[in-house]
Amino acid sequence: MANAEIIDSKIIITLPVEKVTAGLKMELEEYLNNLPITVIPVKKLSQAQNGLIHVLLKEFGEQLGYTLLEIKELMKEQFAIATDRLDFSTAKCDMQTANEFIAFIIEQALEMGVNLYILGKHDTRYKHILEIDNITQRYVIACLRKRTCCICGKVHDEYNTVDLEHWKTVASSTGTYENDDGLQNPFLTLCREHHNEKHNIGIESFKNRYYIEGVWLNPQLVYELLDIYPKHFALFRKRLKEGYYDGLTRREKK
Ligand SMILES: [Zn+2]
Ligand SMILES: [Zn+2]
Known part of the structure; x- marks a missing residue:
């Protein structure tokens, strides 16, 4: 190139x-x-995105004991390698790339067990993060994989239960748990406290309060979540045994 x-x-x-x-x-x-020149203008990342990148990196770095410069170099390098953008620079990237970089930082933090609730829920920047394209979805999917509450960041362990939650009622989508293939209802992860809250206030108010909602899964994602949520996706498990879902990338048998 x-x-x-x-x-x-x-x-x-x-x-x-x-x-x-x-x-x-x-x-x-x-x-x-002798060739004509074509210029493709793309929107440069916004001031808000740039600010957000630095807030996220600073908090992330602090929790790992890195300075802002160190964590920035590290994340930029990893992002460049992961996405094959070897000339990646936050100073001159476009909006789409900036959003991907923000999502990447959030996913890396989750992956390393750093609680993402960096910004308080009443901080307007928090709302801003979750309004960026795809960030909520990618964040909720990362929480589903890690089995952490997507509202408070609690981890599922001997002290706290974090469950897979059907965004809409099971009754209104698949009817019963036996009929649940994971594809008829959006999902998210909630601890007991936030689960109760969701049911008390209802999904519309919950969404307006936290800017988070369930995400739709595809067969590959359901497949990857089977071991993490052993009591869920009964119909998917049955169909999987019967040879449905051809195109899945299978994991190694343990
Ligand atoms: Zn919670
Ligand atoms: Zn529920």
């Missing part, structure tokens, strides 16, 4: 080639000078 920059009123194109031969530079310049 070529890289273009403007230096001293000239467009400088750096092009990796197999072999730099005599005359190649001139040949390429002659060729490229």
